[in-house]
Amino acid sequence: MSTTAAAIFNRPTPAKRAETVVFWLLRLATYFVLFCAAFIFIDIGWKGGSVVFRTQAPFLNVPFLTEAPETLNVFTLDGQPRTMGDRAFRAFKATHEAELKGVRIETYVYSAGGIFPNIVGTVLLVAGSVLIALVLGVLSAIYLSEYATDGPFIRFLRLAIINLAGVPSIVFGLFGFGLFVIALDFGVSLLAGWLTMAFMVLPIIITASEEALKAVPRGYREGSLALGATKFQAITTNVLPYALPGILTSSVLSIARVAGETAPIMFTAAFVVRDELPWQVAKWTDFFFQGVMALPYHIYVVASKIPQNEYTRDVQYGTAFVFLFTVAAIAMTAVILRQRLRKRYKW
């Protein structure tokens, strides 16, 4: 008895000490990551939030969310510092021509007005490319998991798809530029951006869809077939609906990726600035062949192409904040949709 007690009671061994050290290392690593992430979110949330939100009704900075970017003009008149968006400044200049003579005017591009066209552009880019990727991805996954018989060719195909997932996004951007923008002559356009980003996320969607399809019990397929369904009927009525929640899970991931990427759109779809909104087109077919402004590209531009000072800070942080919020909102929509479907098809 006493020997057992001595053995088990409070005896530090080298193995135990190693365990404690490793445990603390793991814990600190996690805390460090959390701290960094929290710092970024709080910084953007605080500085960006103060741009987007207002303390008085309507509590939102409506112009920032509904107007197009403008150049900011900064000057001192009669000893008073003034800041003005381009349109307001032109009107002001017309009436104050004489007083402005000799006044030094600093201009900062994109720092006045809002980011409405960028929000619209990003939503359009995400919606279109995820739709294209889902259709193509689900069809490919159905082929791979339900129809293709395993062989060297199919194995090669799978390997190729997996490797595609590791290709850097800038390479997709160049690929899209070469194929869609130049060779197929789409120009810098929504369509070129959609296809480029769709290809970029296809590997995620195909792999996840295949897994979701595989998770549907065999019995449902066999049950359908035994009732005289064709394979295609069995898949559409009795396999795919149950796999959809899983497929949507993967699409949430790809939405975040598509919304966030700058590299693939900067050659294929994004304009630094464009005056018309996407629905202001002459023919409906023009819709697909127009470039758009987009949030991530705008962030890139305002963060790297204009000076950093108190006049440009608002648009920088505000855009980042709205961008984070937009991505989160799109992802949430997919999560809610998935939850709904889950409830409907449970087994």
Added chain:
Amino acid sequence: MRAISVAPAAPVDAAVRAIIEIDDIDFHYGPARALHDITLNIKERQVTAFIGPSGCGKSTLLRCLNRMNDLIDGARVTAGQIRIDGVNIYDPRVDAIELRKRVGMVFQKSNPFPKSIYDNITYGLRIQGEKNKGRLDEVVERSLRGAALWDEVKDRLHESALGMSGGQQQRLCIARAIAVEPEIILMDEPCSALDPIATAKVEELIHELKKQFTIVIVTHNMQQAARCSDRTAFFYLGKLIEFADTRTIFMNPANPQTEAYVSGRFG
């Protein structure tokens, strides 16, 4: 019938037509041979039981009868013929989809779809394009009555089938199979996951169903074969050892292996 037949067949036999003729079938899963020269006839509106130890090929043979094995890569009938109503079902001109409408199947693991009871029953007709609500309603009631399930579920037809008990789920699968009005129903150990009371209900149902359908049932349970079937085939290691009247198989088997198996000495 080339199998070792012992006692004279039951009196009904002679008059009854053989609806399924299995003629010298060989079956392979890739290189592995699963069935060896199986020959047997299944008569119309009788219950034929397949018994034998696990892995002897009962399910394989059963799944040959509605070409369910077509779906398994590398699985194929390598010799012989299976004729249903005189037609070789492995003839390239035969449409497996149409065949499966005529030859229904109930699986070992009950597989109600995660839909409502109503949608489960109407599934087969809907995929054939039937949309008439009145006709669908009628089929639902007839099939559920046919599967002795109507009274238990008539008030919750639109609730999920997954909320039913195990026995009810299996009877739902039977109802779903008879909704498409097949001639033949194949059952692969339909009671293996059920408790004795649910099993008794399914067995009772089988008695009722055979007035209208030809039934082939695979079972592990010797008593079940004895209670439900008119004729019994005993398989061992992919070979048909003995096929005869159920009473003969159980009371007076010709083959010593059969005798050993039915008396519970192996398997």
